[in-house]
Amino acid sequence: MNEFVETLLDLPWQSETEPNPTYDVVIIGGGGHGLATAYYLATRHGITNVCVLDASYIGSGNSGRNTTIIRSNYGIPESVAFYQESLSMYESLEEETGCWIMHKTKGQLWMAHSTGTARTEQTRVLMNNACGAPSEYLSPAQIKEIVPQIDLTGGGRYPVQGSSYLHGGATARHDRVVWAYAQGALRAGAHIFQNTAVTGLVKDGARVTGVTTSKGTISAGVVLSAVGGHVSTVSKWADVRLPIRTHTLQAFVTNAYAQEFAPIVSSNDLVFYISQTARGQMLMGAEYDRQASYQRGTNFTYLQSVSAKAVTLFPFMAKLRILRTWAGICDVSTDFSPIMGYTNTSGFLLSTGWGTWGFKAIPAAGSQLAKLIADDKTPELIAPFALSRFEREVAMADPSSAGTK
Amino acid sequence: MLFVTCPNCGSRPFEEFRYGSVFPVTPEIITDDDRRNVDYAWMQDNIEGPTLERWFHESGCRRWFTAKRDTRTDEWLDI
Amino acid sequence: MLACEPLIGWRIIADPSALDTAAWPAGSTVVRISPDDVYVIGVAEPTVSDPHAIVTPEHGFNGATLTAAQVADIAMRHIEWQLPSSRPALAQGQIAGVPSKLVLHADGSALLLVATAAHHELVARIGALA
Numbered sequence: 001m002n003e004f005v006e007t008l009l010d011l012p013w014q015s016e017t018e019p020n021p022t023y024d025v026v027i028i029g030g031g032g033h034g035l036a037t038a039y040y041l042a043t044r045h046g047i048t049n050v051c052v053l054d055a056s057y058i059g060s061g062n063s064g065r066n067t068t069i070i071r072s073n074y075g076i077p078e079s080v081a082f083y084q085e086s087l088s089m090y091e092s093l094e095e096e097t098g099c100w101i102m103h104k105t106k107g108q109l110w111m112a113h114s115t116g117t118a119r120t121e122q123t124r125v126l127m128n129n130a131c132g133a134p135s136e137y138l139s140p141a142q143i144k145e146i147v148p149q150i151d152l153t154g155g156g157r158y159p160v161q162g163s164s165y166l167h168g169g170a171t172a173r174h175d176r177v178v179w180a181y182a183q184g185a186l187r188a189g190a191h192i193f194q195n196t197a198v199t200g201l202v203k204d205g206a207r208v209t210g211v212t213t214s215k216g217t218i219s220a221g222v223v224l225s226a227v228g229g230h231v232s233t234v235s236k237w238a239d240v241r242l243p244i245r246t247h248t249l250q251a252f253v254t255n256a257y258a259q260e261f262a263p264i265v266s267s268n269d270l271v272f273y274i275s276q277t278a279r280g281q282m283l284m285g286a287e288y289d290r291q292a293s294y295q296r297g298t299n300f301t302y303l304q305s306v307s308a309k310a311v312t313l314f315p316f317m318a319k320l321r322i323l324r325t326w327a328g329i330c331d332v333s334t335d336f337s338p339i340m341g342y343t344n345t346s347g348f349l350l351s352t353g354w355g356t357w358g359f360k361a362i363p364a365a366g367s368q369l370a371k372l373i374a375d376d377k378t379p380e381l382i383a384p385f386a387l388s389r390f391e392r393e394v395a396m397a398d399p400s401s402a403g404t405k
Numbered sequence: 406m407l408f409v410t411c412p413n414c415g416s417r418p419f420e421e422f423r424y425g426s427v428f429p430v431t432p433e434i435i436t437d438d439d440r441r442n443v444d445y446a447w448m449q450d451n452i453e454g455p456t457l458e459r460w461f462h463e464s465g466c467r468r469w470f471t472a473k474r475d476t477r478t479d480e481w482l483d484i
Numbered sequence: 485m486l487a488c489e490p491l492i493g494w495r496i497i498a499d500p501s502a503l504d505t506a507a508w509p510a511g512s513t514v515v516r517i518s519p520d521d522v523y524v525i526g527v528a529e530p531t532v533s534d535p536h537a538i539v540t541p542e543h544g545f546n547g548a549t550l551t552a553a554q555v556a557d558i559a560m561r562h563i564e565w566q567l568p569s570s571r572p573a574l575a576q577g578q579i580a581g582v583p584s585k586l587v588l589h590a591d592g593s594a595l596l597l598v599a600t601a602a603h604h605e606l607v608a609r610i611g612a613l614a
Contacts, residue, residue, distance in 0.1 A: 232452075233453050244451055245451050291458070292427065294477045334448075334449065390446075390447045390448075417577045464576075464578045465576035466518040
């Protein structure tokens with residue numbers, strides 16, 4: 001536990017210090033997904049007897065450790081529709097919650113450095129447009145106009161052949177998204193308890209009826225696991241087997257770059273993505289660590305390899321210095337698509353498999369899961385992402401859209 | 406985990422190695438053949454703790470070996 | 485710069501016990517890459533007792549002879565891991581980021597082995613030697 005957690009501040013919007021003995025919905029995990037679900041349950045469905053539990057402070061997990069990119073240019077229609085819904089919801093989130101989340105539409109380029117990848121990106125544009133995510137395919141000259149810093153020869157080895165361009169690609173400040181949902185949920189009557197670790201599930205026969213926590217046992221109508229990183233442990237308590245492996249994903253920022261770097265740039269062949277933060281820092285990420293791990297360490301090899309990729313496309317990066325590194329632990333599903341909804345254990349829902357693509361999905365996943373809990377019927381938008389898809393042999397395989405390998 | 410010990414070559418920097426996989430184990434409690442197939446194809450133990458796994462010393466002897474690692478800390482353990 | 489010349493040798497994949505007991509002619513250099521894998525230079529046509537052994541000419545390595553001082557220099561500047569303290573010994577791993585092997589002789593000198601495809605890269609990265 002770090003210094004910040006030990007001096008953890010109470011949430012300014014909440015007066016309760018102890019959880020009630022019973023809630024309609026208990027949500028494990030106070031990250032974006034858990035809080036958004038509580039927010040939409042309370043604001044859209046009038047279900048306010050909801051409690052969100054976090055072992056540390058809210059947003060201390062992957063919600064505070066991502067690269068804040070919001071995009072919808074996925075490779076399968078169901079995913080495009082889902083992420084596009086999320087992207088649209090982000091655009092109106094400031095208005096809805098009254099909180100400034102520093103949302104900025106920047107456009108996202110997805111570069112191709114080989115003929116094969118160029119074909120993939122052209123296909124992506126056609127598919128995305130057909131599914132409601134406005135995109136176009138750009139020539140190298142058009143790319144240079146959007147991002148003049150680029151070396152179109154790619155250091156000679158990765159010449160830029162073209163790029164797909166998602167108009168709606170955006171970023172938002174991740175902590176502010178968490179706080180906006182927390183504040184909104186609390187104001188609408190939900191409860192949030194920080195520093196409250198869930199230690200197990202209470203079961204009545206095969207049904208999950210509550211959770212045991214460091215602050216005592218809480219009964220629940222339904223329990224939603226919105227855990228990032230330790231979902232396999234939670235699911236084991238509910239006897240649910242998951243197609244999930246947990247990997248470390250590292251990211252880092254440089255010192256401030258004084259000029260504007262307008263879009264979000266990703267590269268399929270180099271496997272990395274880069275954008276500029278509101279403070280001017282260049283924010284980068286790439287593939288997750290190969291070995292499964294629950295450890296949030298960063299290493300020099302990774303920084304070295306991503307820096308080399310960045311300098312290949314953007315020579316100006318060579319003059320910047322790495323300022324800060326961090327890592328999150330990602331639940332990567334075996335088909336690279338999220339898992340949402342009920343499980344074979346009644347009373348137990350999941351929002352997981354968010355791998356390296358969870359931040360952008362927070363509003364849509366939260367609202368759809370809230371709808372599912374309220375209506376007790378799976379909304380069409382997330383029906384393809386049920387855990388049962390693996391038994392039905394309809395995996396939503398989309399590894400090439402994850403922006404990672 | 407900055408160093409990995411290869412049984413042939415000794416302790417070498419992590420980047421010389423390629424991670425293979427863990428040993429997948431389908432629980433005995435799943436008895437239906439179709440369900441066992443689904444479990445084998447997709448499901449993961451995703452162990453949080455000591456894990457037996459295969460590693461490949463790519464830059465050295467180019468041989469696979471089995472090692473035990475604590476996934477919570479990335480510490481190497483004796484098998 | 486290092487003179488890193490193509491080598492012609494033999495690669496033998498065989499039962500570890502057959503490789504343990506094999507007799508190699510005097511003057512040959514035997515590089516035991518792994519228990520079941522050996523690379524030999526300076527033998528006309530090697531034979532081992534394992535009837536299922538794969539014995540094949542190996543043209544995939546370049547080699548350079550290093551003095552003890554050069555070995556120490558390379559180890560200091562380009563090797564992130566510990567060289568074995570005993571001699572003779574074989575050390576395999578990345579040198580200047582390139583997968584390489586060092587056949588360390590009893591007299592302190594060594595034979596540096598690197599895949600032919602990567603030898604230009606290794607020579608360039610090592611640069612001038614002491």
